[in-house]
Amino acid sequence: MAKICIHAWVTGRVQGVWYRQSTLEEAERAGLVGWVRNLSDGSVEVMLQGDEQAVRHVEAWLSQGPELATVAEVKSEEVEVSDELVDFQII
Template sequence: MAKICIHAWVSGRVQGVWFRQSTVEQAESLGVTGWVRNLPDGRVETMMYGEEKAVRQLESWLSSGPKLASVADVESEVLEYEEQHEGFLITG
């Protein structure tokens, strides 16, 4: 199965609502590696690596996020896959 990398930015009420931790939990359950972080402008940024089906599932989950979140938009782009990440971390 093909491996992909997706870089995404999530806007809306996504900080202070356990978005990053919930993203880690979703990623780990799907076997996706990468990272997630809050941005100064109020968005959440994430980089996701793994099997295409699993990464696409996580990308889809970003549209709703955890229960307390209110997602307004998800922007994403597919990047060249690089096998250099272990686990899924909260950064920044």
């Protein structure tokens, strides 16, 4: 199984709609490590790491998000895998 790490930025109506909590739940269900956080500009930043297929699945989910979210855009890039990520957190 190939391990990858994705750094993503999500824009739209993604704060105050359970986006971070839902991302945490999706990532944990997929067995991923990383983090999610709100940014001051109203967007959300996400780091996803784990099995490539699981990461790609959650990366695709980011475009939909939870029921109350309205995602305008997801920008993501593959970054170097980090040994420092050991669980998934809201930071």
